[in-house]
Amino acid sequence: MRLLVVNVNTTTAMTAVIAASARSVAAAGTEIIGLTPTFGAESVEGNFESYLAAVAVMNVVVTYPGPFDAVIQAGFGEHGREGLQELLEVPVVDITEAAGYLASLIGHRYSVVTTLDRTVPLIEDRLTLAGLATRCASVRSSGLSVLQLEQEPDTAVKAIVHEAELAVREDHAEVICLGCGGMAGLDDAVRKATGVPVVDGVTAAVKLAESLVGLGLSTSKVRTYAAPRQKRLTGWPLSP
Template sequence: MRILVLNPNTTASMTATIRALAEESARPGTEITATQPLWGPESIEGHFEGQLSAVAVLDRLATFQEQFDALVMAGFGEPGREAAQELLDVPVFDITECAAQMAMMLGHSYAVVTTLDRAVPQIQDRLLTAGLLQRCASVRGTGLGVLELEEDTERTVREILTQARAAVEEDHAEVICLGCGGMAGLRERVEAELGVPVVDGVAAAVGFAEAVVGLGLSTSKVRGFAPPRPKTITSWPLSRHLPGPGGN
C-alpha cells in the first residue's frame, strides 16, 4: 500500500517532518510518499493563503506522476478536500477531520490547539462543515505562527501545553487534537505531561487510510464527489505554464 502525504505549504523542512511522522505511524508494508505544491505560500495563516494553497494542491495532484492508494492532506483546517475527492479515484483523508473523528472515539469532547488565533474561525468552520463541531469543547490558539513552530521546539511544546491544560481544566475537553501539520512529532511529549489522550492528525489520517484501503473501500462517486465534468479549463494545470519546477 502506498499513501501520498501532501503538505499544503511549500516549506520543505515541514514536509520532511510530516513525512517522518507518517512513516513512523504507518504499518510495516505501507510506503509513504510525501510532497508539497510546486508553488504557493510558505505557510498558511488565513483564508487567502488557504484558498491559494488549495489550488496549488490540486495543481500538484493533477500533475503527480506516481501511483498511490490513498491521499492524506496534511493541512489543518484547510479547504480543498472535497475537490481532491472529485479529482482522484483513491480515498482522501484530511487531517482535521481524521483528528476529530479519532478524538471522538477516545472521549466525550475534544479540543483543538492550533497556531495563531486567526486560524480558530477557519478550523471551526471546517469542523462545522464536516459535522464534527458539536463535540468540540474549544479551539485555542497558541499565538505561534506556523513557521515559528520549528524555531524553538521547547517553546512550542510549552505554548501547546498552556492552551491544552486550559482546554482540559476550563473547557472540559477530554482529548486534545494538535491543530497544525507543523506540530507533527510532538504528540508524545504533550500527552506525557498533560495526562489525557493527544491526537496528531497526520498519524490519525495514515491509520484511517490504511484501514479504508485495507477494507477495499473508497470515495463514493455517485453524486457529491463525482468526477469533474469534462470541459476546457484555461491554463490548467497551472504549473505546466509557469517557469521553474514543473513548468517550462
C-alpha cells in the same frame, strides 16, 4: 500500499517533518511519499493562503507521475479536500477531520490546540462542515506562527502545552488534538503534561487511509463528489 502525504505550504522542511511522522505509524508495506506544492505560501495562516493552497495541492497531486492508493491532505482547517475527492478515485483523508473522528471515539469532548488565533475560525468551519463541531469543546490558539514551530521548538512546546492544560481544566476537554501538521511529534509532551489522550492529525490520517484502502473503500462518485464535468480549463494543470 502507497500514500501521498501532501503539505499545504511550500516549506520543504515541514514536509519532511510531516512525512517522518506519517512513516512512524505506517504499517509494514505502506510507502509514504511526502509532497510539497510548487507554488503558494511558505506557511498557510488565513483564507487567501488556504484557498491558494487548495489549488496548489490539487495541482501537485494530479501531476504526480506514479500510482498511489490514497491521499492525505496535511493542513489543519484548510480548504480543498472536496476538490481532491472529485478529481480522484482513491480515498482522500484530511488531517483535521481524521483528528476529530478519532478523538470522538476516545472521549466525550475534545479540544484543538492550533497556531495563530486567525486560524481558529477556519478550523471551526472545517469541523462544522464535517459534522464534528458538537463534540469539540474548544479550539485554542497557542499564539505561534506555523514557522515558529520549527524555528523555536522549546517555545512552541511550552505554549502548546499551556493551552492544552487550559483546555482540559477550563473547557473540560477529555482529548487534545494537535491543530497543525507542523506539530507532528509533539503528542508525547502534551500527553505527559495533561494526562489525556493526544491525537496528531497526520498519524490519525495515515491509519484511516490504510483502513479505507484495506477495506476496499473510497469516495462515493454518485453525486456530491462525482468527477468534474468535462470542459475546457484554461491553464490547468499549472505544473508541466
